[in-house]
Amino acid sequence: MSRASAVRVILPQQLRMLAKLEREVTVMVTGPVSQRSVIDALETAYPALRGTVRDHAGQRRPKVRLFACNEDISHNAPDAPLPDVIASGREPLLIIGAISGG
Amino acid sequence: MSGVRVLVGTRKGAFILTSDGNREQWAVSGPHFAGWEVYHMKGSPVDPNRIYASQTSSWFGQIIQRSDDGGKTWQQPGLEPGDVPDFTAPPEDDGMPQPAPSRFVYDTSEKTGRPLTTHQWYDGSQRPWEFTRVWHLEPSPTDRDLVYAGVEDAALFRSSDGGESWQELAGLRGHGTGPDWQPGAGGMCLHTILLDPNNPQRIYVAISSAGAFRTDDGGLSWRPINQGLVSDYIPEPTAEIGHCVHNLAMHPAHPERLFMQKHWDVMRSDNGGDLWREVSDNLPSDFGFPIAVHAHEPETVYVVPIKSDSEHYPPEGKLRVYRSRGGGGKWEALTQGLPQENCYVNVLRDAMAVDRLESCGIYFGTTGGQVYVSADSGDHWQAIVRDLPAVLSVEVQTLP
Numbered sequence: 001m002s003r004a005s006a007v008r009v010i011l012p013q014q015l016r017m018l019a020k021l022e023r024e025v026t027v028m029v030t031g032p033v034s035q036r037s038v039i040d041a042l043e044t045a046y047p048a049l050r051g052t053v054r055d056h057a058g059q060r061r062p063k064v065r066l067f068a069c070n071e072d073i074s075h076n077a078p079d080a081p082l083p084d085v086i087a088s089g090r091e092p093l094l095i096i097g098a099i100s101g102g
Numbered sequence: 103m104s105g106v107r108v109l110v111g112t113r114k115g116a117f118i119l120t121s122d123g124n125r126e127q128w129a130v131s132g133p134h135f136a137g138w139e140v141y142h143m144k145g146s147p148v149d150p151n152r153i154y155a156s157q158t159s160s161w162f163g164q165i166i167q168r169s170d171d172g173g174k175t176w177q178q179p180g181l182e183p184g185d186v187p188d189f190t191a192p193p194e195d196d197g198m199p200q201p202a203p204s205r206f207v208y209d210t211s212e213k214t215g216r217p218l219t220t221h222q223w224y225d226g227s228q229r230p231w232e233f234t235r236v237w238h239l240e241p242s243p244t245d246r247d248l249v250y251a252g253v254e255d256a257a258l259f260r261s262s263d264g265g266e267s268w269q270e271l272a273g274l275r276g277h278g279t280g281p282d283w284q285p286g287a288g289g290m291c292l293h294t295i296l297l298d299p300n301n302p303q304r305i306y307v308a309i310s311s312a313g314a315f316r317t318d319d320g321g322l323s324w325r326p327i328n329q330g331l332v333s334d335y336i337p338e339p340t341a342e343i344g345h346c347v348h349n350l351a352m353h354p355a356h357p358e359r360l361f362m363q364k365h366w367d368v369m370r371s372d373n374g375g376d377l378w379r380e381v382s383d384n385l386p387s388d389f390g391f392p393i394a395v396h397a398h399e400p401e402t403v404y405v406v407p408i409k410s411d412s413e414h415y416p417p418e419g420k421l422r423v424y425r426s427r428g429g430g431g432k433w434e435a436l437t438q439g440l441p442q443e444n445c446y447v448n449v450l451r452d453a454m455a456v457d458r459l460e461s462c463g464i465y466f467g468t469t470g471g472q473v474y475v476s477a478d479s480g481d482h483w484q485a486i487v488r489d490l491p492a493v494l495s496v497e498v499q500t501l502p
Contacts, residue, residue, distance in 0.1 A: 014137050014162055047181050047203065052162040056205045063161040097161040 216276025286310030327375030381430020466492025
């Protein structure tokens with residue numbers, strides 16, 4: 001049986017408002033902890049977020065960026081493992097909207 | 103006593119303005135969907151408590167919202183209201199399809215779809231069709247769960263389950279002239295949808311910048327209806343395709359009679375768009391965005407002249423609505439209560455509406471955040487609100 005990891009995720013303000021969530025949520029990820037598996041778990045737990053971080057074809061939206069341990073991992077492979085501190089819940093994964101005015 | 107509910111979409115959220123039939127004292131609710139662009143909201147003619155809203159973001163994509171209590175609470179169709187899942191449980195895969203709210207996918211299927219072609223970009227090159235947002239939602243006059251969506255890149259979608267799932271009416275995008283369509287300044291959008299109240303098979307749409315189109319078979323096949331339009335800013339001014347139609351209006355008692363505000367020119371057709379003639383006449387500028395028809399006088403038409411395609415503000419800094427009581431032509435300026443100096447706002451294409459009270463109310467919103475009302479067909483105006491974010495759309499519901 002696969003182990004489930006409790007992963008902390010910090011959401012941008014617009015998505016907190018959309019899904020009526022606090023700044024930080026915890027999602028349970030089964031199996032390897034990667035961008036894809038965390039966002040899968042996030043969308044499963046909060047269906048209102050489907051199509052917002054990734055489009056409906058599964059591509060990260062161009063103005064959405066992901067940070068782990070102060071490092072921009074937006075362009076890393078979606079299935080690349082996230083750092084242990086993220087997978088263990090000691091540090092959160094950050095989802096932010098690009099700083100592009102508006 | 104009867105009343106009105108005005109639905110205002112802005113660059114930073116939605117606002118709902120309500121009043122009794124006197125339309126003098128107003129209550130303002132909002133912002134709803136704060137921080138998001140709300141391109142359009144519209145209520146169902148058969149159930150005024152049912153309202154659809156297009157909430158959109160360049161960052162986070164398209165969201166469809168629906169209210170069943172007149173705008174007090176909202177939900178994404180397909181998601182249960184107030185549903186708070188147990189986020190401590192691992193995701194389950196039970197083989198059931200997961201809900202996918204607000205999913206707009208061009209129909210390229212062999213059976214009902216059309217291949218995804220390209221359209222013209224600003225520089226003349228070809229670009230693939232790409233969904234960006236919903237510009238306009240048009241609920242059916244007879245079925246509260248049936249609603250149409252006009253989207254960017256231009257296409258028409260239909261939902262028969264209250265906005266839970268959307269299917270493209272691909273015959274329009276696949277009409278064959280797609281490679282000649284190009285974006286206007288706001289994007290390549292399908293922004294206007296008129297449903298013929300007498301004939302559910304007939305729908306009119308307008309696209310910037312392709313022109314107006316009509317279907318007579320419920321959306322399976324479409325034909326351009328741009329004969330009579332002359333656009334000097336395109337290489338072939340009388341071309342079948344390529345006109346920047348800004349808005350269309352129809353009176354439900356005369357659905358074959360259409361009015362058009364084009365990029366330049368105000369036009370009229372008496373045969374369902376088969377042929378247009380210009381009715382700009384004495385307007386100070388025939389450039390503008392919205393056009394509307396009086397609720398009880400099918401020949402009374404309203405426009406808001408804008409100086410030019412580069413100067414998107416009223417001529418002479420005077421905000422004037424113009425009214426024609428003859429179905430176009432012989433336009434009179436309506437100015438009482440509107441700023442007549444130093445006014446440089448714009449009024450966008452979906453930002454004017456009329457109510458159906460006995461003394462017809464006219465409403466419009468500006469990019470400066472004002473929403474104006476006239477409770478006497480345009481003779482006198484007052485600002486309901488003055489300081490909203492830039493107004494993208496205004497619709498009004500007449501309540502019993």
